[in-house]
Amino acid sequence: LVQQLIGNSTSMHLAYFKQLLLVKDLKKKDSTEDIGLEFKVDPCSMKLLQLFQRLLLSTVYNQSKKDNAGVGDEVHGAVSVLVKYVAMVQEHASQVLPVAVRVA
Numbered sequence: 001l002v003q004q005l006i007g008n009s010t011s012m013h014l015a016y017f018k019q020l021l022l023v024k025d026l027k028k029k030d031s032t033e034d035i036g037l038e039f040k041v042d043p044c045s046m047k048l049l050q051l052f053q054r055l056l057l058s059t060v061y062n063q064s065k066k067d068n069a070g071v072g073d074e075v076h077g078a079v080s081v082l083v084k085y086v087a088m089v090q091e092h093a094s095q096v097l098p099v100a101v102r103v104a
Contacts, residue, residue, distance in 0.1 A: 002052055003088060005045050010092045012042075017099040024103070056082055 060082060063075040 002049065002085060005049055006088045006092050008042075008045065009049075010095050012040075013096045014099055017096070017103050020103045021099075053085075056085065 056078060059078045060075065063072060063078065066072075
């Protein structure tokens with residue numbers, strides 16, 4: 001589910017930035033008028049991703065505080081999921097940021 005939400009976000013961002021590039025190319029670059037495109041974020045998707053982040057980080061933090069002597073299996077699992085999540089966010093950023101820089 002998280003992978004799908006991040007993938008949808010990536011697609012939405014890339015489509016928006018590509019629209020901006022097309023509109024910008026059609027208009028004069030020295031034009032200061034408003035392009036008129038609006039980026040629409042799905043609030044439910046964002047809230048779900050934020051909830052997932054908070055739950056994951058709180059699980060890692062709380063379990064690491066409890067297990068002073070040794071790290072339990074639950075912490076290893078949560079850290080593994082956290083590593084995968086960070087990799088997905090990094091992939092999202094690596095796809096979206098170059099296009100965003102071109103727009104700017």
